[in-house]
Amino acid sequence: MTAAEPGRVQRPGQQRAEATRDLLYQAAAALFVEQGYENTTMAEIAQRARTSRRTAFNHFPSKSDIPMRWVRRMADLAIDVTGAPECDQATERIRGYFRFISEMVEAEPELSAQMLLGWTAAAGPIRYESQLLADLTPMLQEGQARGQIDAAADAATIARTLSDILMGASFRWVREGDDGPSLQELVEAGIDLVLRAIQSGRPQQPNHQLR
Known part of the structure; x- marks a missing residue:
């Protein structure tokens, strides 16, 4: 389940962006459980999601x-x-x-x-x-x-x-x-x-x- 707005048709580029955002979210959630929110960095989240730090920050400008x-x-x-x-x-x-x-x-x-x-x-x-x-x-x-x-x-x-x-x-x-x-x-x-x-x-x- 992604956070896309229900009922709204997404273009291929939007679907890819949403999929990447969800991968980053899932990576962050796993790391927060493993080592805590405070001890997790955006670099680690990007690495777990197998994407770049730049991509991670594009989707989540702040860890918060x-x-x-x-x-x-x-x-x-x-x-x-x-x-x-x-x-x-x-x-x-x-x-x-x-x-x-x-x-x-x-x-x-x-x-x-x-x-x-x-x-x-x-x-x-x-x-x-x-x-x-x-x-x-x-x-x-x-x-x-x-x-x-x-x-x-x-x-x-x-x-x-x-x-x-x-x-x-x-x-x-x-x-x-x-x-x-x-x-x-x-x-x-x-x-x-x-x-x-x-x-x-x-x-x-x-x-x-x-x-």
Whole structure:
């Protein structure tokens, strides 16, 4: 699975570039697990991917860009899996989206820990907007249009809050390890609290009225 935008046809040159980017990502992920994010250089990543340092830097200008791709890859998969028919509840789709990402993070604990460490070392949470906002905001707006989510609530603010819950829960999960609750438990508790607070009390309109 690459981070290419779903549904968009790529030209041969774009496909090659995406394939190279994915090879570099896979090489970086393996090295992060083997020797840690801090101890891995871009030169080593290029060598593992059997490409040049120049090519590596063309695709990832900074090593801190690799954790961003890690998040985007998971988010793209979550969107594919939770893509729902129009009758689905927006809140349940959002819950499924976060559940899938949480499961993926927990499935590779060492890689996830190294990606999160790298992300914080590069001041990523401070310097960059969340990778999840582009997914969450439309879901929330769709829920508002259907009367499932309070129309007075700001979708962008809710999306940031939900994304912050995942980030905070992930850091806690890494810090506490096996001594604490699972990441899925941490995330679901926070997500559920927010979604319950923003659910609209109005009955859902029939689908034909929303077209």
